[in-house]
Amino acid sequence: MSGRVVVVTGAFGALGSAVAWAAAEEGARVALIDFAATPPAGLIEACGPDAFAQGGVDLTDPAATQAAVDAVAERFGGIDVLLNIAGGFRWETLEGGSPDSWRRLFGMNVESTANASRAAIPHLRRSAAGRIVNVGADGAVKAATGMGAYAAAKAGVHKLTEALAEELKADGVTVNAVLPSIIDTPANRADMPDADFAAWVKPADLAAVMLFLASEKAGAVTGALVPVTGRV
Template structure:
């Protein structure tokens, strides 16, 4: 990844931070985009002196997403990889839940990814070895109770990944998605205090797979939905 320009959306969260740090450790020039206003303490230092952060970006807004992506390309002279981590989760049954959850999760998971991808495609084509890696969900392959809205939105990310891979396969741009199970984050530990997190996927493990898909070593892989489920 040395010298490559890598954009991470949702970069201030537990997984996004791990992805950004791992990319920087591999020599990438990292751009961090997030809805939150400020990066967590120490994250920018960990990403190196060239790290470029943009907080307060609403990726559900296509205009805002385009402006943020274009700002990265202007700063670094191009973009080589887009790693879409931005998204959200809500557990609720259909009967007891709200119709608003379906709209909210579609916007947080599908629109953020599609808007970022649309904005990045022209820059990735010029890279000569462009990469897009989306974050889907293993739970979208077979939804459990209370996972309807979340699974439906992540299934949308899966189909976006497959369709875009076909759209760009002749342009030297690969498009893949990772499908994690439960990620070992502070929020998930708090929500499931009786669970055993030792079987979950760590952010660092998932980041390693994402960076493989963003590397030259994965040039022959596109349109893949890769389960990263740990021992769940």
């Protein structure tokens, strides 16, 4: 990843922070984009002196997303990799839930991924090895109770990944997605305190798979939905 310009959306969250840090550790020049106004303490410093952060970006707004991505390209002279980590989750049954949840989760997961990808495509085409890696969900392959809206949204990410891979394959830009099960984050531990945390997917392990797909070595892989499920 040395010298490659990597854009991470949702970069201020638990997974986004881990991926951004791992990319920087491999020598990437990292741009961090998030809806939150400010990054966690120490994150920018951990990503190196070239790190570029933009908070307060609404990725469901195409114009705001375009402006943020273009600012990255201007800062670094281009973009090589887009890692679409921004998203959201809500557990609720269909009968007891709200129609607003479906719109909200579609926006947070599908629209954010589509908007960031659309904004990045012209820049990625100019890269010698353009890459997009999305975050889907194993729970969208076989949904459980209370996962209807979330699973439907992540299934949209899966199909967007496949369609975009076909759209861009002639340009040398690959598009893939990782499908994690439960990620070992502080929020998930708080929500499921009695679970076996050792069975969950560590953010660093998921980051390693994403960075392989983002690397020049993965040029023959596109349109793949890669399960990263730990022992769940």
